[in-house]
Amino acid sequence: DADVTQTPRNRITKTGKRIMLECSQTKGHDRMYWYRQDPGLGLRLIYYSFDVKDINKGEISDGYSVSRQAQAKFSLSLESAIPNQTALYFCATSASGKNEQFFGPGTRLTVL
Amino acid sequence: AQKITQTQPGMFVQEKEAVTLDCTYDTSDQSYGLFWYKQPSSGEMIFLIYQGSYDEQNATEGRYSLNFQKARKSANLVISASQLGDSAMYFCAMSPNTGFQKLVFGTGTRLLVSP
Numbered sequence: 001d002a003d004v005t006q007t008p009r010n011r012i013t014k015t016g017k018r019i020m021l022e023c024s025q026t027k028g029h030d031r032m033y034w035y036r037q038d039p040g041l042g043l044r045l046i047y048y049s050f051d052v053k054d055i056n057k058g059e060i061s062d063g064y065s066v067s068r069q070a071q072a073k074f075s076l077s078l079e080s081a082i083p084n085q086t087a088l089y090f091c092a093t094s095a096s097g098k099n100e101q102f103f104g105p106g107t108r109l110t111v112l
Numbered sequence: 113a114q115k116i117t118q119t120q121p122g123m124f125v126q127e128k129e130a131v132t133l134d135c136t137y138d139t140s141d142q143s144y145g146l147f148w149y150k151q152p153s154s155g156e157m158i159f160l161i162y163q164g165s166y167d168e169q170n171a172t173e174g175r176y177s178l179n180f181q182k183a184r185k186s187a188n189l190v191i192s193a194s195q196l197g198d199s200a201m202y203f204c205a206m207s208p209n210t211g212f213q214k215l216v217f218g219t220g221t222r223l224l225v226s227p
Binding site for chain 1: 203
């Protein structure tokens with residue numbers, strides 16, 4: 001079973017719709033992250049969370065919000081989706097004091 | 113601010129040969145970490161190797177080694193004995209070693225390994 005799961009894996013939606021992407025992990029890590037990947041731009045950090053009570057904005061947080069419902073769950077919301085939010089979204093986790101981030105399989109979001 | 117530059121959009125190598133993927137970085141931090149990730153066509157991000165800025169020896173993980181030249185701010189990935197399964201996108205990334213990881217990624221290099 002995958003340690004970091006993302007749902008849905010693919011989503012097509014329309015401009016103006018509210019979308020939630022969910023991430024769950026069984027690694028017991030306290031730190032979780034949301035990135036987006038656009039062609040030619042690599043991955044960029046949207047939000048990150050050290051623990052359930054800690055939420056921090058990343059490089060490109062405008063238009064997004066997050067919720068850390070539990071240590072194992074970190075959700076990303078697009079309150080009113082727009083076409084330039086079409087991208088591949090990755091959730092990642094890491095343990096404090098450790099160097100490696102573990103990525104989920106990604107969610108491909110298309111906003112029409 | 114931290115910045116990662118990968119100047120090779122694409123690289124070609126024959127099976128069993130070695131290949132070097134370039135990565136240069138810019139940071140004002142004294143302590144930082146450098147990472148390489150592999151992204152195959154299936155899309156997942158796979159961690160390959162890590163180098164800390166204070167590590168004196170270059171990191172190695174199996175066929176992967178990181179050629180760390182601190183004065184030149186470069187962290188090139190060397191893949192020895194390339195395999196067909198090495199064909200993928202490769203991303204260099206860095207983070208401040210300030211107790212958490214806020215990775216900054218480069219734009220990636222697409223590696224194609226031919227038979």
